[in-house]
Amino acid sequence: MMNKSLPKMVRLAKESGIAQRIEIISNASLLTHDMADSLIEAGLDGLRVSLQGMSAKKYKEICSYNPDFDQFIQNLRYFYKNRGNCELFIKIIDVALDEGDETEFYSLFNDISDRMHIERCRNVYEGVVFTDNMREDTLGRWGNSHEPFEICPLSFFQLGIFPNGDVEPCDTIYKPIILGNVHLETLKNMYSGDKLRIFQIQQLKSKRQHNKKCAICTSPDDVSLPIDRLDDDIEQILSRMC
Numbered sequence: 046m047m048n049k050s051l052p053k054m055v056r057l058a059k060e061s062g063i064a065q066r067i068e069i070i071s072n073a074s075l076l077t078h079d080m081a082d083s084l085i086e087a088g089l090d091g092l093r094v095s096l097q098g099m100s101a102k103k104y105k106e107i108c109s110y111n112p113d114f115d116q117f118i119q120n121l122r123y124f125y126k127n128r129g130n131c132e133l134f135i136k137i138i139d140v141a142l143d144e145g146d147e148t149e150f151y152s153l154f155n156d157i158s159d160r161m162h163i164e165r166c167r168n169v170y171e172g173v174v175f176t177d178n179m180r181e182d183t184l185g186r187w188g189n190s191h192e193p194f195e196i197c198p199l200s201f202f203q204l205g206i207f208p209n210g211d212v213e214p215c216d217t218i219y220k221p222i223i224l225g226n227v228h229l230e231t232l233k234n235m236y237s238g239d240k241l242r243i244f245q246i247q248q249l250k251s252k253r254q255h256n257k258k259c260a261i262c263t264s265p266d267d268v269s270l271p272i273d274r275l276d277d278d279i280e281q282i283l284s285r286m287c
């Protein structure tokens with residue numbers, strides 16, 4: 046929301062018909078009544094708000110930001126009241142909650158959100174000191190239990206675009222490969238190109254660990270759902286791709 050052209054960008058994306066839904070993930074610290082009105086009027090389908098705590102004190106502790114928390118809640122309440130067809134989703138990660146905050150979270154946002162969820166913190170990225178000694182288990186971010194993913198499914202249904210225009214086959218920070226750049230070629234060509242196809246085949250042939258970036262990434266077991274699992278259909282998928 047630092048980009049004042051955001052509502053215009055939403056409107057252009059919505060009117061183009063390029064996707065079924067246009068959504069934004071934000072901490073909403075810059076959400077004002079004017080910004081809310083503009084985003085809703087532009088046709089935004091979903092606003093996903095990531096909280097950093099349940100008080101100004103917690104925000105200060107976690108991210109060195111001291112918001113007017115009461116005004117922040119009022120801005121979310123205003124958005125929800127005037128949202129029209131736009132869905133408001135509120136989420137927070139469990140390590141940002143103090144004792145008793147879970148009950149307060151569900152109570153506070155019960156009447157001013159369409160969905161709300163407490164996510165589980167997992168050891169996803171290398172070098173994050175907070176999670177260095179975190180115990181690994183078979184539960185994902187949303188508490189779903191699953192067998193470890195041998196085949197990463199992320200590159201089969203998404204692309205990640207970095208601020209400089211680089212495109213990767215997932216939404217991690219690692220850039221396992223660069224498919225191209227949006228300033229030089231189209232997303233359609235990159236999505237249907239040989240670079241992505243070769244990368245996907247390597248995943249299906251259990252060569253994920255051969256990519257240094259994929260080898261240290263735990264995103265598949267963090268954000269993937271059981272319905273995303275490709276492990277049982279490898280041969281079928283390979284026969285369609287090779």
